[in-house]
Amino acid sequence: MNKHPAFxxxxxxxxxxxxxxxxxxxxxxxxDSGFPAERLALPEEIDDKYLLKIGFPGQYPFTRGVQPxxxxxxxxxxxxxxxxxxxxxxxxxxxYLLEQGTTGLSVAFDLPTQIGYDSDHKxxxxxxxxxxAAIDTxxxxxxxxxxxxxxxxxxxxxxxxxxxxxxxxxxxxAERQGIKPAQLAGTVQNDxxxxxxxxxxxxFPPHPSIRLMTDIIEWCSREMPQFNTISVSGYHIxxxxxxxxxxxxxTFANACTYVEAAICAxxxxxxxxxxxTFFFNASSDFLEEIAKFRAARRLxxxxxxxxxxxxxxxxxxxxxxxxxxxxxxxxxxxDNNIVRVTLQALxxxxxxxxxxxxxxxxxxxxxxxxxxxxxxxxxxxxxxxxSGVCNTVDPLAGSYYIENLTDRMEQEISALIDRxxxxxxxxxxxxxxxxxxxxxxxxxxxxxQIENGERIVIGQNKFQETKEVSPPVFQINKFIExxxxxxxxxxxxxxxxxxxRKSLAHxxxxxxxxxxxxxxxxxxxxxxxxxxxxxxxxxxVFGVYEETKGY
Amino acid sequence: MDIQQCRGRILIGKPGLDGHDRGxxxxxxxxxxxxxxxxxxxxxxxxxxxxxxxxxxDVDVVGLSVLSGAHNELFPEVLKAxxxxxxxxxxxxxxxxxxxxxxxxxxxxxxxxIFTSGTPVQTILNTFREATEKYRQRKHKII
Numbered sequence: 001m002n003k004h005p006a007f008x009x010x011x012x013x014x015x016x017x018x019x020x021x022x023x024x025x026x027x028x029x030x031x032d033s034g035f036p037a038e039r040l041a042l043p044e045e046i047d048d049k050y051l052l053k054i055g056f057p058g059q060y061p062f063t064r065g066v067q068p069x070x071x072x073x074x075x076x077x078x079x080x081x082x083x084x085x086x087x088x089x090x091x092x093x094x095x096y097l098l099e100q101g102t103t104g105l106s107v108a109f110d111l112p113t114q115i116g117y118d119s120d121h122k123x124x125x126x127x128x129x130x131x132x133a134a135i136d137t138x139x140x141x142x143x144x145x146x147x148x149x150x151x152x153x154x155x156x157x158x159x160x161x162x163x164x165x166x167x168x169x170x171x172x173x174a175e176r177q178g179i180k181p182a183q184l185a186g187t188v189q190n191d192x193x194x195x196x197x198x199x200x201x202x203x204f205p206p207h208p209s210i211r212l213m214t215d216i217i218e219w220c221s222r223e224m225p226q227f228n229t230i231s232v233s234g235y236h237i238x239x240x241x242x243x244x245x246x247x248x249x250x251t252f253a254n255a256c257t258y259v260e261a262a263i264c265a266x267x268x269x270x271x272x273x274x275x276x277t278f279f280f281n282a283s284s285d286f287l288e289e290i291a292k293f294r295a296a297r298r299l300x301x302x303x304x305x306x307x308x309x310x311x312x313x314x315x316x317x318x319x320x321x322x323x324x325x326x327x328x329x330x331x332x333x334x335d336n337n338i339v340r341v342t343l344q345a346l347x348x349x350x351x352x353x354x355x356x357x358x359x360x361x362x363x364x365x366x367x368x369x370x371x372x373x374x375x376x377x378x379x380x381x382x383x384x385x386x387s388g389v390c391n392t393v394d395p396l397a398g399s400y401y402i403e404n405l406t407d408r409m410e411q412e413i414s415a416l417i418d419r420x421x422x423x424x425x426x427x428x429x430x431x432x433x434x435x436x437x438x439x440x441x442x443x444x445x446x447x448x449q450i451e452n453g454e455r456i457v458i459g460q461n462k463f464q465e466t467k468e469v470s471p472p473v474f475q476i477n478k479f480i481e482x483x484x485x486x487x488x489x490x491x492x493x494x495x496x497x498x499x500x501r502k503s504l505a506h507x508x509x510x511x512x513x514x515x516x517x518x519x520x521x522x523x524x525x526x527x528x529x530x531x532x533x534x535x536x537x538x539x540x541v542f543g544v545y546e547e548t549k550g551y
Numbered sequence: 552m553d554i555q556q557c558r559g560r561i562l563i564g565k566p567g568l569d570g571h572d573r574g575x576x577x578x579x580x581x582x583x584x585x586x587x588x589x590x591x592x593x594x595x596x597x598x599x600x601x602x603x604x605x606x607x608x609d610v611d612v613v614g615l616s617v618l619s620g621a622h623n624e625l626f627p628e629v630l631k632a633x634x635x636x637x638x639x640x641x642x643x644x645x646x647x648x649x650x651x652x653x654x655x656x657x658x659x660x661x662x663x664x665i666f667t668s669g670t671p672v673q674t675i676l677n678t679f680r681e682a683t684e685k686y687r688q689r690k691h692k693i694i
Binding site for chain 1 (some may be wrong): 567568569570571572573576577580581593594595597619620621623624625628648650651652667668669671672673
């Protein structure tokens with residue numbers, strides 16, 4: 001048994017406290033041959049370099065994980081992103097996923113909802129209910145969570161520009177279920193900067209968007225202390241074509257911008273930082289991905305401690321959700337995607353993720369069928385319950401290759417963040433288009449490597465099959481747009497329109513002033529003001545963002 | 552670029568609301584590297600805006616990218632808008648996450664070709680070259 005004083009101290013403080021509060025899942029963890037799986041394997045000699053760079057899990061610099069017992073204590077949250085057509089149809093899929101053992105909900109909204117338009121707006125045509133559930137009023141949100149007790153699940157909502165509105169709707173649904181905001185657990189993405197960089201669902205310009213974000217963080221820190229108010233996302237940056245280094249560097253540069261904004265708004269870093277989460281991509285370069293997650297954890301802890309002077313250990317912990325890489329899926333030989341997803345999911349787990357979405361085999365063709373979603377979820381369950389990788393914390397620590405690569409990733413990420421800072425920060429880099437151009441460059445290089453065969457994609461540029469049978473694909477209800485518009489028109493006719501107008505006028509006043517918008521958005525939502533109407537008020541005051549064109 | 556050397560003028564458009572522009576940008580850049588002049592609309596354009604730009608810029612081919620699943624609505628809308636803007640003979644090539652069964656249907660409605668994920672870029676470039684040549688020959692005859 002290792003007797004190094006730092007290890008003894010960790011055992012008697014950090015570990016002991018956790019074991020008292022959260023006992024491990026099993027009394028003992030054993031290998032297949034029957035001997036005990038060590039909780040934390042250590043080098044024979046713990047030296048200063050080990051303590052400085054690797055350390056112990058649940059303790060600064062968190063390289064080995066944010067929890068002292070990691071998956072021996074609790075498995076990651078198996079959270080499958082889902083949503084399509086109407087609120088009612090999506091509700092069915094959520095209930096199915098909960099029955100199948102998913103442990104958290106993750107809501108996908110359709111594009112009009114994400115961009116702040118009602119389903120009957122001209123620009124929404126064709127897009128209603130396509131990539132997620134269509135939400136126009138609070139009534140849709142109520143149908144979305146029908147029969148799901150909101151104090152028993154944690155819900156992640158992929159919503160950015162109109163976060164305040166969807167969050168308000170969620171609060172009002174809970175209110176009708178007799179649940180207080182303080183009892184709600186979950187996450188809103190609320191990460192606007194990456195929308196300009198990669199994902200595209202921006203509405204307002206950067207500065208007013210950040211004001212909305214800080215209003216949400218401020219309101220939630222008082223009213224919804226269990227809710228994660230932002231999920232700073234590298235996922236979409238990677239999907240847009242960035243490298244792993246760029247993914248983390250741009251995400252952290254965005255995160256630093258948010259932390260600075262919140263501090264400027266008068267918030268204490270140790271109040272909101274523990275409610276900040278991250279969202280990363282798990283791609284196919286297995287060992288680099290593992291090193292990426294470990295490097296990111298260490299770098300974030302240092303940034304929070306040294307740059308932002310955070311004191312609470314909870315502020316230093318990089319907690320993150322991971323999704324396997326959609327861009328690596330192929331439309332050819334779709335079953336191969338199950339194997340890709342398995343490797344990527346395993347990298348996320350060996351990298352210490354807090355929650356995970358595994359993509360379905362048919363997602364290069366369309367939205368996934370229920371069967372495919374089940375296999376994707378089973379993939380996580382097999383890793384969790386059969387593979388044995390959860391029996392020990394950070395099993396790859398100490399591998400020369402992994403540790404060297406972790407160091408290299410950290411250096412490269414840190415250098416790229418410094419370059420962005422030196423050039424005037426992230427908002428300037430986005431407005432000039434420089435971040436977007438760097439991603440385009442990486443994406444083009446990646447594609448050229450596939451074209452010239454330097455990068456092999458099985459089934460696509462090697463080991464192709466000439467005769468491929470196209471698999472059955474998921475179909476969206478053709479009448480979804482029509483039905484949704486009818487439902488919306490009915491609500492507009494039946495609600496108290498005078499009350500709606502009054503609530504929107506109050507909201508406008510708050511938006512123009514310095515008052516927190518959240519209470520006013522909640523009031524408007526209660527009166528059945530639509531998402532489009534509320535966004536119109538914001539658009540009127542804030543204006544809209546125009547894309548910086550590279551061409 | 553010298554007009555003589557230019558293979559043709561292409562508009563790459565993103566109709567609808569999805570922000571997935573990785574493919575559109577790769578195709579735009581590959582076409583440029585292949586000797587075309589390329590105009591990219593940026594994301595979130597209406598079919599009418601795309602048609603208007605195609606006419607104003609006097610392009611030989613329009614390439615559209617949709618990854619949200621709204622292709623069955625948006626591609627025909629662009630064809631219609633082009634027709635109304637007196638550009639109905641400009642070939643339109645589509646790409647995106649498009650199921651097999653929609654491809655035939657879209658081609659019957661007048662799409663020149665549809666490409667899905669995993670298609671070699673060279674195949675796409677060849678189709679743009681061919682569509683450009685056909686369009687230019689036809690235009691030449693009419694003039």
